[in-house]
Amino acid sequence: MNIVGVYSIKGGVGKTATAVNLAYLAAEGGSRTLLWDLDPQAAATFYLRVKPKVKGGGKSLAHGRTDLDGLVKATDFDGLDLLPGDFSLRNMDLMLEDAKRPTKQLLRLLRPLADAYDTVFLDCPPSISLLSENVFRAADLLLVPTVPTTLSERTLDQLTGFLADHVRVSGIEVLPFFSMVNSGLPLQVGLMERVAARYPGMLRTAIPLTADVESMGIHRLPLQVYAPGCPAAQAYRALWAEVQERG
């Protein structure tokens, strides 16, 4: 089971769109895929039309009392299942603090699913927290959507600095990529060149900022289903191919 965290300290960078579209592509390619919506906003859950309800709430998850398999919902797409998000996940950090081995809960919960899934995507809420640390401990690689702005660059630096300082999570492979790119903005182009030079491991594929991606909320479907030929859909396909190549 390969665990992919889609993570950024910053919000609004395209994490959920990335997680949903890549999870769809993984399943389409024959991989038995699970997408875990860890964000209390439950946007991935909304996109896939599943009710945002976790039986027992975040508390039972944080304390490892829940059988994760019993919470899984099939999506409308072959090979893609979802662990829905729930508003109670907003207090996940507080709840994790009370748990035994608070940074390994996520991994412990996922282990029983190892035979059922080939790939697990974790759609993470923004911020850096105890939950993030759980993601770092569980994931084999971390995809970091990075909008070409100074603030995004700064949060990427914060993330890499945090990982470097914490030995237990320093082994995780971090794969940043540019997201929500507006190639018409000269400022973004210059910044992308600079960030790419500073992060040579960065993925080459960039996801454009388009209305097609924004309309995922209207269609409530992965981009590949309603606009497979659009530039953003093609970029997600290229991104997934690149991740597989690197992973």
Added chain:
Amino acid sequence: MHQRFQDYLLPSGSKPRLVATLTQCGWRLLEDPPGLAAVRLLDSFDWGAYLAGAIVEERLEAGKRRLLWHDLSGGEPTLEQLIFDAPGLARDLAPGPVQGRILAAIGVRRLLPAVEMEVETQVLRLLDDEEKTLVRLVIEEYRLSGKEPRRGLASRLSVNPLKGYEVEAQAVADWLSHGFALEPALRPLLAEALTLGERPPGGYSSKLAYRLDPAERADEALRQILLGLLDTIEANIPGARENLDSEFLHDLRVATRRTRAALAQMPGVLPPQVETEFRAHFAWLQQVTGPVRDLDVYLLDFDAYQASLPQSMRGDLEPLRFYLLSHYADEHRLLVEALNSVTMDHLVHHWRQVLTEPTPAEMAPANADRPIKALADERVWRMVRRVRKEGRAITVESPPADMHELRKSCKKLRYLMEFFQNLYLGQAIGGAIKLLKVLLDNLGTFQDLAVQAGHLQDMAARMQAQGLTGTPALLAMGALVADLLRRQETAREAFADTFRGFDSDRGRGLFRGLFHAGPGGADPGAEPGSDPQPDPGHGS
């Protein structure tokens, strides 16, 4: 692949009524565009997957080729994997969950089509208020391909539950049973489809399972045995001719060997001129099928040969594989010529004619009208004593030829016991065959390794003479020969103990009780395990 919750028979033309009724019941419904798939049900010639309790399906749908493993008992979820080419030999399939199961079930055999069908699929999705699919109803209409008029199977409707929505699926299934009064399909569709193929499922086996009557005339029983063996020979000719897999030729050769053993070991049952003529014919068949079988054995064992060498030498053995493959086509051509020859045609047809036409009473030899059980007792017991005598005569100094002779006698004994198995108590004769098999395995290992080592040495000399090999390959073949001979020595060392197991008190008692106990059961005058003619030569 979605798990099926329940299958129903869907009467022809009832789909519109089903859709209307579901809508009236308040369900939001979405109909996917219909799909068309080409389906082949596959199995080996000897039904390895079916006998392992499964059906293998190859499904071509929407440009994708999938291979599925359906557990016939329904207790296990269906396994599937994507493949890119039509499946053939199990070992050539790409690794995956289905390949693993197939390989375990059919080994070296090839997947052959048993039934070919077209299937039209229509999916009805039952949605919630977010337009999320809660339950899929799948309607499938199967038609057998390649037949005019095309034969169909009753349409099926299956309730396919989605993970996390099982309660909804159960409610729909209950409604279909009670509210819509659909009849549940009691038999899996694919199992039903399998019976419509030209080959009946499980219809071929190379195993012997004759039902003989102890009082039956010996000639009638022997004809039954020989006809069964002829059926096996004929069934395997096309596959051996096309070289579909190595087991066709193997089964053909085993049936030939059994035929020869039956003719030789049951004398005086068929007219003497028939025995003489057909013993010669079947000796010819055994001989012309030998070279390809030898090459098959080397090629099947090739990976094991390589694995027995140190890592650094394994690649050096490749010229040998090339040499074997380059001779294969020539040898197989000669085999096909033999199988297509007038001699073969005459053998098969004339033999069937002889076996199906009764022998005139005046020409019937002495043993023809004896009860088969009495004759079987006599012939098997005679062979038991021969095996025992030959085995006891083998010492550490005995030449390999003596071991070879003993192996041939053991094989004849085994064939006789297998022909007549149902005339004896199942457990007892099963135990006797098992005991003999241990000895045969030891002798077989000894003999096969010796033959292989000898052939490899010959091949190495020929390859060198023809300039087909360099020093590394010769060294690798030398190392391989050394390993085979070492293993042969080990088998030779194990012979004495193995034979002692066969010739133990228990073994002797078992064989005597079965074949020399007299009409009233166990011989009351004999001590358990005693032998009328103890042979002092037992010393190896």
